[in-house]
Amino acid sequence: xxxxxxxxxxxxxxxxxxxxxxxxxxxxxxxxxxxxxxxxxxxxxxxxxxxxxxxxxxxxxxxxxxxxxxxxxxxxxxxxxxxxxxxxxxxxxxxxxxxxxxxxxxxxx
Amino acid sequence: xxxxxxxxxxxxxxxxxxxxxxxxxxxxxxxxxxxxxxxxxxxxxxxxxxxxxxxxxxxxxxxxxxxxxxxxxxxxxxxxxxxxxxxxxxxxxxxxxxxxxxxxxxxxxxxx
Numbered sequence: 523x524x525x526x527x528x529x530x531x532x533x534x535x536x537x538x539x540x541x542x543x544x545x546x547x548x549x550x551x552x553x554x555x556x557x558x559x560x561x562x563x564x565x566x567x568x569x570x571x572x573x574x575x576x577x578x579x580x581x582x583x584x585x586x587x588x589x590x591x592x593x594x595x596x597x598x599x600x601x602x603x604x605x606x607x608x609x610x611x612x613x614x615x616x617x618x619x620x621x622x623x624x625x626x627x628x629x630x631x
Numbered sequence: 632x633x634x635x636x637x638x639x640x641x642x643x644x645x646x647x648x649x650x651x652x653x654x655x656x657x658x659x660x661x662x663x664x665x666x667x668x669x670x671x672x673x674x675x676x677x678x679x680x681x682x683x684x685x686x687x688x689x690x691x692x693x694x695x696x697x698x699x700x701x702x703x704x705x706x707x708x709x710x711x712x713x714x715x716x717x718x719x720x721x722x723x724x725x726x727x728x729x730x731x732x733x734x735x736x737x738x739x740x741x742x743x
Contacts, residue, residue, distance in 0.1 A: 553731070555731065557734070563739070564737070565721065565734040567733060570731035610674075612729055616679070616686070617679060617686070617687065617725070617728045617729050618664065618676035618687055618689055619664070619666070619676060619732060624673070
């Protein structure tokens with residue numbers, strides 16, 4: 523099946539800093555989503571982005587499907603951005619999401 | 632709030648027992664997915680239903696079963712529970728297939 527790799531595995535930032543989170547995938551995808559899992563365990567949808575670029579406030583994402591990667595940009599980070607960021611993809615005939623292992627982000631005040 | 636509801640939020644039970652997790656999808660969504668999140672396996676797909684019919688199966692154990700009812704809510708049944716079944720179980724829904732999935736708050740299962 524498709525492989526999803528996220529990097530870096532851990533990231534520590536000072537409040538106000540910018541960061542780039544990367545997701546590589548091993549095959550063509552029908553769907554790509556970015557999620558934020560907060561400290562209470564909730565999975566919050568950030569972007570649905572099988573291709574192209576989207577922006578939502580301080581967050582933006584770009585997926586280059588032909589090169590099999592996606593990037594999540596966080597600008598002016600805040601302590602509430604802390605948590606785990608997951609990239610997940612749908613590939614092939616079924617609709618299941620295959621998740622990466624996640625990137626743990628800690629934003630220090 | 633994603634619009635997907637799951638009950639109960641927490642469940643503590645003993646090995647060998649059986650439990651039922653319930654999920655109500657977002658209004659209008661026809662597809663329901665179940666995922667398991669554990670420390671060693673990460674987030675894994677279990678099973679998908681679409682408009683009442685099983686659509687796809689992942690690494691779901693034979694001790695686990697699910698169904699989707701005519702009102703589109705879904706239940707995940709876990710039986711003969713083992714310590715290793717302790718995990719966070721998520722339900723997700725989407726309008727059709729291959730579309731954005733929205734996740735419920737999860738049910739945290741602890742097997743003692």
